[in-house]
Amino acid sequence: MTSQRRVVAEVLDGDHVHLTADEVHARAAHRLPEISRATVYNTLGELVSLGEVIEVSTDGRAKRYDPNAHHPHQHLVCSNCGTIRDVHPTGNPLADLPAEERFGFTVSEVEVTYRGLCPSCV
Amino acid sequence: MTSQRRVVAEVLDGDHVHLTADEVHARAAHRLPEISRATVYNTLGELVSLGEVIEVSTDGRAKRYDPNAHHPHQHLVCSNCGTIRDVHPTGNPLADLPAEERFGFTVSEVEVTYRGLCPSCV
């Protein structure tokens, strides 16, 4: 655990942030000016493979990093401004995929993305 | 409707393809060698805004274009090789998001992505 990694981890601390790698880099650089983008990417990659952080790509552009990895949840995204909220739907979407619709796949994960307009975008 | 647009539309014809823009370009160029990438992107963009084609981004890399736009469906993706299948889960995921989990959003759309391993990737 180096100072760089600690800073990246601290930037992501807080339950409701969904930052892009560049935003993480900008915030980390605020505390540790010489930190490089490569280090931020490396550290984010490690946090993801440790299961501490979830990678979210809601718009086909920059991936976002979600530190709320220990509480299963889904995402609600504003189609206009891109705001993301964590949400907790009822029901179990995995159970909604009948065997004959699995085509022999071993299904292990479901991601649900709700889209619409947030209150500020009406 | 120009010959370029017709070729792009024809390339996407067929129910179970999920091509990237570059794949669409390659197949279109097979029939119309001088077609440019910009035209392919323009045409795909128009097909998407006409609702004839759906944009799918399952991996945070290249977007894929799904011409099966008139039959609502979700996607099942192999985490190893990236194969995509159209699937039809039972239930209505929109109904699974209670009002108090909508945070004032006008929710209009749900995307469900099932992930796992396809038979060839065990």
Add this chain to the structure above:
DNA sequence: TCCTACGATGGACTGAGTCCAAGTCAAGAA
């Protein structure tokens, strides 16, 4: 003290997509 190895750095590179100025073409007007 010197070595070694891991992590950090920054710059080059890639892939996907967008932008834009210039070229082409077809349809209608003169």
Add this chain to the structure above:
DNA sequence: TTCTTGACTTGGACTCAGTCCATCGTAGGA
């Protein structure tokens, strides 16, 4: 028929996100 207009296409430059890699720095061990 020729001219004009506007829409579409082209290709090249550019941007943005992310990866790669050679080199550097540093902490811990011999």
